[in-house]
Amino acid sequence: MRQRARADSRGILDPGRLLREVRFHRHLPEESLRPWVEHYWLIDWALTAPFEQRIVPHPAVNVVFLSAGDGPEAGDGPEAGEVAGVGRDLFTITLTGTGRVCGVQFRPGGFHPFWHRSVAELTGRRLPLPAGRLAGPAGRVCAGTDDDRCHALDTLLTGWAPGPDPAADEAVRLAEAIRTDRTVLRVDDFATRHDVPVRRLQRLFTEYVGVGPKWVIRRYRLQEAVEQAAGRPLNWAGLAADLGYSDQAHLVRDFTSVAGVSPAAYARSVH
Template sequence: MTDTDDPRGVLYPARLPTFRRVPAPDDLAALVRWFWIPVWRLAPGRTSRQNLLPFPASNLVVQHDGIVLSGPTTSASYRDLRGHGWAVGILLRPAGIVAIHQAPKEIRDTEIPFEARGLYDDICAAMTDPEDAGAQDRAVAIYGEWLRATLPEPDETALLANSMEDIVAGDRTVLRVDDLAERLSVSVRTLQRLADRYVGLAPLAIIRRYRLQEGAARLRAEPGTAVGDVAADLGYADQAHFTSDFTRTLGMSPTAYRRGAGGPEVGASGGERSPDPS
């Protein structure tokens, strides 16, 4: 769960702005999956559209104009970048989000301002030269110290929620809610409460998100593999069900996505479109 080269979540990797992921140190790994830092500098009048299918999780993001807490999402989304800027974000584990917001389902498909003035001031001071790796390292260290000072140690139930996430992310054979409940040695009802409390999504939505992320990565990396074979490998009964889920979530068919995954596309603004890196 800490592999910063994990391709899932990024729909068009070839279009990324300058971007870096930093793994969480061991003492924060139960709270944070990784730190992520995009930096962009665009010509006047150009727009970079970040298309993404986010991980089923929340992010806390420090940017030049404030801090936002982004909740779990139920579909693909995008963010348009203009001018120049940066962000320093963290992808939160289930144990991490509840330490920051007690009900992640209440911020589903939205983002809210987050008040942490000291964290904001210190990271802005560190990121005066955002393209410098040393500045980014200092920002990550500051973020880590804030997390250690602010967030409590996760309890046993929160760690069980982390295990739920690890199993779904790491084992493609987990396809159904009862599969996951069995692996965790809990009832389906307990699993549903765990997912609702610590992620803000239903267990089946979490499973499908990881499988669709994997499907998108396979469609990009294996242009010669038939869509039906990808669907079968992900546990779908047939190609039609995979196509239906994929289209409903991403807003395009697997075939259309595969056609567009190779390089930049030009939007109405004339700008390169690129995905969110979290």
């Protein structure tokens, strides 16, 4: 049985409804892939009515395989794969009928050893996977049990032969520090804390993460606000101060621009 990955709902708008409508699980990849891959995410659905899900994207590249259709078994439909760069805007998808998704969320900075080019060229884009990188065992990724699907993804990614990349390792480490330390609010302070010149930090993040460090800081802080709003009533002025905003109005503007609704409207909708 695969070990489950982290269970937070960061980036998922109305996570409670998602879990009521579809089967959603995360699993860790095999050990050798974990320096670059955050987790695999698997979704299965059999819906009687269309279901729309909205996501505030992480600063991460995803490789996604979709098998959808009206066949008797989930995963029997035609399968397509794509690479999704860092999304700057709210991502919305509508699911219908039956289907499966098998996704790979890379760590911020972790896709470069597989892509071998600047990840910035993928930012804001979703591209079909090159034919030579598409097929898993027996040509399919979404068929079978969770273990079967994870094994297919392990085989696929190890076949891409990622190599040592010290700069990617550094980018992964720095992005993880931003994600886990809510006191990180300013690029210059973060650069000083990690003894990295600001200009080098900016070049590293653009090349390996696909967006700059300021964007990563703001996105992680906004995802934290979204997650907290789904859990309990909030003191928005206090949260704005905690997340480094000059005032509550600034947080409200950023939240609304990313989530598509105001913080108050979102909190009412999930509660």
